[in-house]
Amino acid sequence: MMGKNFTGVAGFASFTRFKRFTLASCFGLASLGAFAGTQPAASRLDYANASYLIEHENVQLVHGKRSVAAAPGSATRHVTRIVGQPAFGRLGVRRAAAVFLLDSPGGSGSFFYAAATFGDGRTMPSIFLGDRIKPQSMAFQGDEVVVRYLDRKADEPMVAKPTVPKTMRLSFDVETNRLVALTPGVATGAAGKSGD
Incomplete structure (x- = not known):
């Protein structure tokens, strides 16, 4: 029972960290995309x-x-x-x-x-x-x-x-x-x- 609860808590923590990482990555890519969209405007x-x-x-x-x-x-x-x-x-x-x-x-x-x-x-x-x-x-x-x-x-x-x-x-x-x-x-x- 104890091991089962520990696994559940650890799994939830891992999922939370993964979700934060995914959101941060998406935000970073979106920011990079926005920057890339505006930076080379003159070169177009x-x-x-x-x-x-x-x-x-x-x-x-x-x-x-x-x-x-x-x-x-x-x-x-x-x-x-x-x-x-x-x-x-x-x-x-x-x-x-x-x-x-x-x-x-x-x-x-x-x-x-x-x-x-x-x-x-x-x-x-x-x-x-x-x-x-x-x-x-x-x-x-x-x-x-x-x-x-x-x-x-x-x-x-x-x-x-x-x-x-x-x-x-x-x-x-x-x-x-x-x-x-x-x-x-x-x-x-x-x-x-x-x-x-």
Whole structure:
């Protein structure tokens, strides 16, 4: 009788502990699920199928790339694509993604831009960084986008390997809906293309 009661009490205690563990586990998983549901919201911004404004041309990417004929009837392709990983943050009050764009019109030039999108169909002018540079990183710091890349010295030929670290800080102008370089002159040819 004594053993029977002991078994019943022990069984009840074990069941209670199991129930508490199960409830705690479920609560933990639910919390983790809620966190997982909110944390990557920015990363769901569809930057790879967005439109970007490059030298007054609206470029619509599909899966991170656009390829069109360099000229009517030409077999040469004008290719624009995203290079590297995007950065996510906010510009003003809206979620945004910032990317490096490589624009290859079909000549010898490979023109790099810093671009951003809200993923809502609206475009803003991309910022020219240089020809045949080497992108390093892009990150949001508050309301600014910090762009880092390697460039060449002013007296080096275009065939030289980019080795000079450069940084450009970009801010978002809410009134004009455009990125503005806070460090003008840091990037070679930041005002526009230098030709192929």
